[in-house]
Amino acid sequence: MDLQAKLAELKHNGLKEIKAAEGMDAVKKIKVSLLGKKGPITNVLRGMKDLAPEERPQVGKMANILRDELTKAIDAKTKELEAALLQQKLANEAIDVTLPGTQVTEGNPHIITQVITQIEELFLGMGFQVVDGPEIEEDHYNFEMLNLPKDHPARDMQDTFYITPNILMRTQTSPVQARTMEKHDFTKGPLKMISPGKVYRRDNDDATHSHQFHQVEGLVIDKHITMADLKGTLALVAQTVFGAERKIRLRPSYFPFTEPSCEVDVSCFKCGGAGCAVCKQTGWIEVLGAGMVHPNVLKMAGVDPEVYGGFAFGLGPDRFAMLKYGVDDIRQFYLNDVRFLKQFAQKG
Numbered sequence: 130m131d132l133q134a135k136l137a138e139l140k141h142n143g144l145k146e147i148k149a150a151e152g153m154d155a156v157k158k159i160k161v162s163l164l165g166k167k168g169p170i171t172n173v174l175r176g177m178k179d180l181a182p183e184e185r186p187q188v189g190k191m192a193n194i195l196r197d198e199l200t201k202a203i204d205a206k207t208k209e210l211e212a213a214l215l216q217q218k219l220a221n222e223a224i225d226v227t228l229p230g231t232q233v234t235e236g237n238p239h240i241i242t243q244v245i246t247q248i249e250e251l252f253l254g255m256g257f258q259v260v261d262g263p264e265i266e267e268d269h270y271n272f273e274m275l276n277l278p279k280d281h282p283a284r285d286m287q288d289t290f291y292i293t294p295n296i297l298m299r300t301q302t303s304p305v306q307a308r309t310m311e312k313h314d315f316t317k318g319p320l321k322m323i324s325p326g327k328v329y330r331r332d333n334d335d336a337t338h339s340h341q342f343h344q345v346e347g348l349v350i351d352k353h354i355t356m357a358d359l360k361g362t363l364a365l366v367a368q369t370v371f372g373a374e375r376k377i378r379l380r381p382s383y384f385p386f387t388e389p390s391c392e393v394d395v396s397c398f399k400c401g402g403a404g405c406a407v408c409k410q411t412g413w414i415e416v417l418g419a420g421m422v423h424p425n426v427l428k429m430a431g432v433d434p435e436v437y438g439g440f441a442f443g444l445g446p447d448r449f450a451m452l453k454y455g456v457d458d459i460r461q462f463y464l465n466d467v468r469f470l471k472q473f474a475q476k477g
Contacts, residue, residue, distance in 0.1 A: 148202075170192055303443070320439075371395055376396040386441065419440065
């Protein structure tokens with residue numbers, strides 16, 4: 130058989146074999162057997178040395194055309210098999226979208242976070258800014274800037290964790306107020322801020338005390354601020370957190386950084402003021418402390434007390450949550466017991 134006839138036979142048999150291949154492995158074997166270095170086409174080309182010179186171009190051309198046709202046929206067969214495999218895989222891994230979905234348990238903010246967020250949203254709506262500060266604080270800002278020099282007896286009420294003689298875990302968020310007063314430019318307007326955050330005091334943990342808890346402290350500094358501004362602000366806080374029917378009363382008290390100072394009570398939301406176990410039969414519940422900013426605090430922050438005045442208050446979100454939801458042990462908030470926390474999945 131001459132070489133041209135042999136090439137024609139290779140083409141016929143090769144295309145037939147490629148078409149009949151039933152898997153990727155079979156196609157790969159065919160490719161090696163037909164187009165490899167030891168394949169029949171290579172053998173034909175090696176035999177061209179025995180041809181007459183005028184026949185060699187024609188046979189070489191036929192061999193190259195055959196190689197191209199077989200290569201295209203193999204590529205087409207490969208794509209066909211790959212498409213079939215993909216369809217089979219899609220069929221095997223199909224998802225029935227009509228089946229009910231798997232229920233995913235969603236988390237929710239911690240109850241303390243919910244209370245703080247509610248308070249923040251209230252004050253943001255009144256034009257206040259929310260300011261954060263460091264939990265590891267200088268004695269200068271934590272005490273001295275708040276009218277509590279080193280020998281002041283009121284420091285004993287906030288016995289705390291000292292890291293060095295002048296660095297401590299903050300006992301209140303008031304240092305944020307002192308830092309902010311120093312930086313505020315009063316020529317551009319009043320200072321209205323709250324400073325929420327975690328605070329630390331060396332205390333024995335029990336049902337109503339914790340060595341760490343949360344505070345939200347507020348401060349307003351401007352010209353012509355009066356006690357009436359303070360009372361109106363705190364009344365709105367009480368009504369927002371505990372209910373629209375709540376009333377407040379102010380009782381004289383003492384804080385080193387305010388003068389005059391007061392304790393603030395809210396009318397009992399359990400009995401409406403008639404007297405019950407929650408309010409200890411008084412009709413009132415103590416909720417926070419407040420007062421007019423002491424002139425010494427203003428002076429130390431570089432604010433002229435003859436021109437500016439203001440009020441400050443401090444409340445405990447932990448205590449607010451205990452009162453609002455009837456929690457009798459503050460430690461429940463920190464034990465991470467899901468059975469307890471999931472009671473507050475519904476905000477409000």
